[in-house]
Amino acid sequence: MRVAIAGAGAVGRSIATELLENGHTVMLIERESDQFVPETVEQADWVLGDACEVSTLEESGLELCDVVIAATGDDKVNLVVSLLAKTEFAVRRVVARVNNPANEWLFTEAWGVDVAVSTPRMLAAMVEEAVSVGDLVRLMTFRQSQTNLVELTLPEETPLAGRPVRDVDLPKDAALVTILRGERVIVPSPDDPLEPGDELLFVSHSDVEPQIRTALGY
Numbered sequence: 001m002r003v004a005i006a007g008a009g010a011v012g013r014s015i016a017t018e019l020l021e022n023g024h025t026v027m028l029i030e031r032e033s034d035q036f037v038p039e040t041v042e043q044a045d046w047v048l049g050d051a052c053e054v055s056t057l058e059e060s061g062l063e064l065c066d067v068v069i070a071a072t073g074d075d076k077v078n079l080v081v082s083l084l085a086k087t088e089f090a091v092r093r094v095v096a097r098v099n100n101p102a103n104e105w106l107f108t109e110a111w112g113v114d115v116a117v118s119t120p121r122m123l124a125a126m127v128e129e130a131v132s133v134g135d136l137v138r139l140m141t142f143r144q145s146q147t148n149l150v151e152l153t154l155p156e157e158t159p160l161a162g163r164p165v166r167d168v169d170l171p172k173d174a175a176l177v178t179i180l181r182g183e184r185v186i187v188p189s190p191d192d193p194l195e196p197g198d199e200l201l202f203v204s205h206s207d208v209e210p211q212i213r214t215a216l217g218y
Contacts, residue, residue, distance in 0.1 A: 001024045001066045007028075012028060015071060026043070027065070031051065036048050062085060063089045067092070068082070068093075070085075070094070074099070079107070083112040093114050098118040101118055104118050137150060148203070148204060149203055152212075154196050159217045160216065160217060165189065179194075180201065181199075
């Protein structure tokens with residue numbers, strides 16, 4: 001997969017390194033000369049230019065990319081890059097970084113964004129996930145389908161202890177996708193028993209989250 005990243009700051013370089021380690025081809029686009037340091041991520045292709053300019057994107061061959069990640073520290077720039085990538089270069093998947101949670105409502109399909117990643121919201125969700133037991137925590141939102149990845153850790157006194165997954169009567173627009181048990185990652189089957197301390201990951205529509213709580217006995 002070929003991925004273009006707009007913004008070669010600490011965030012952009014970190015994403016590039018992870019993607020390269022996973023075998024993907026990465027291009028970093030940076031407009032600030034002091035951030036243009038190819039030796040920091042030597043395996044990536046580097047482009048010095050403004051990702052908000054169509055000419056820069058044309059010269060970099062953005063239309064050949066499968067994914068564009070708008071990862072700058074400026075929400076306005078990330079929105080413009082997302083819109084250009086989707087409308088002018090027909091990039092299949094666009095991921096945008098949200099720096100200010102107040103701007104999150106803008107990061108939608110109307111601006112070419114398929115997935116919006118809000119760093120403050122993600123950090124808050126991770127804190128909630130770390131301290132919340134027996135409550136549903138929203139980890140992230142999938143903009144295209146308007147569904148969420150949510151998590152619930154079963155407490156010690158859960159009424160579901162020892163009962164199989166099939167006994168959890170989930171609503172129509174929700175699915176249990178993973179059970180995290182210690183160091184194990186379990187793809188659930190109907191006969192798998194649930195245990196106290198299990199971290200249950202669901203994909204669901206926000207409207208049915210109360211029904212998930214009810215199905216789990218909360």
